[in-house]
Amino acid sequence: MEATARALRHDGVTIFTGVPALFARLLEWARKNNAAMEAIQAIGAPRLRLISVAGSPLTPSLKAEVERAFGQTLHNGYGLTETGPTISQTRLASPRGDCSVRPPIARVELRVRAADGHDVNAGGTGELWVRGPGVMKGYYRSPELTAAAIDGEGWFNTGDLARQDSDGALFISGRTKELIIRPRT
Template identity: 40%
Template sequence: MFHVFGFFMLVRAVAVGETLVLMEKFDFEKMLRAVEKYRVTYMPVSPPLVVALAKSEVAGKYDLSSLEYLGCGGAPLGKEVSERFAARFPNVDIGQGYGLTETGGGAARHIGQDECKHYGSVGRLAENMEARIVDPVTGEALPPGQKGELWLRGPTVMKGYVGDDEATAATLDSEGWLKTGDLCYFDSDGFLYIVDRLKELIKYKAYQVPPAELEHLLQSHPDIADVAVIPYPDEEAGQIPMAYVVRKPGSNITEAQVMDFIAKQVAPYKKIRRVAFINSIPKSPAGKILRRELVNHALSGVSSRL
């Protein structure tokens, strides 16, 4: 409930008089049982849960026919995963949204079934919210279709961080624009797409590689249960993309097969150049990948298993 997404879902349920089913601690199969038992119609989820529902054989053992809508946020959800989920659950809409604690919750979201079909997008801007896409180097405002840092301004944006003037000055400019730190773009219809966190971009030679883009592609592979991509230091390139992969039960997918799968779909500078197989991807309670843990593990050179 500490996360702004979870908190607002709680407030929403109370405000409209819904019955709210709470789990003391998250467990995937217990969640499926709860959906079946209480005939849950709506669930707030993070992208890893959408991946699990789209791929898991366990999900097929439960009656999930009551589900009508998943509200997804907390991290980017790839088009490939959305399409796979839609193929398995054709009667369940996924509505994506985007927001920060600093924006007082949602800054963009899907409204209605038609907008939910814009897979990969987090929808259009919320009421009274302004946005601009800014070149992170020059500060120049960019047109639709070009990627840059998302800046937001509106009545729900915070006044600043309590007791931290330095952080406030670095995040809010003099005109009230909040620098989100997210690499994004708008399409010509006003739909917002989140590419990745600027600080998580992998610097390969003179190029920037978004880990989330590679993760979305790998999540579409039938032998991969979960994945995370991190930067790995390289003397020649500076950094190279490295994938931590969780195999599906019974899968024997190899390092070469993982790299070849990506190489066929991306530009040469985006190729996965190192692969490690682990039991699970470390994540925060909100479902975000804890990349720093994986980076530390990769650099430790130990054979310990996560």
């Protein structure tokens, strides 16, 4: 973490993106090296203009702590390898106080579907399906997996549970199944 803090302080870093665990570790390091947490004086980031997370769920408490420490909004994004990877992210012009990943990026469509395949009303939780130019065409040499993940209209089932508010805010709330990545033998 010391090298990260040094880069933020001295190397003119203007954009800093990481997974939530990285920010949590950085805050932990700062607490050990700086008694006053009003700002991360142990780190200092004079040129920093954007901080953001992606890659795993962001908790409200971590978001609030990072924002207090850096003195700016922590933006949140969401995506998967199969979707190129970004599906949605908060907008600089309209920061969020919650952990929404906001609306989809340009040309990406979202649907939140119930187990029966019908769309869920705003505020309801269901499986997140996406469609757009960045969505993969299929899994390499695996037509069965492709057919299970992508429907006949090009909608990809992310396997994530989500809800979308009436204002378009998207919240990821879990997974429909466990994901274990292992090499093929």
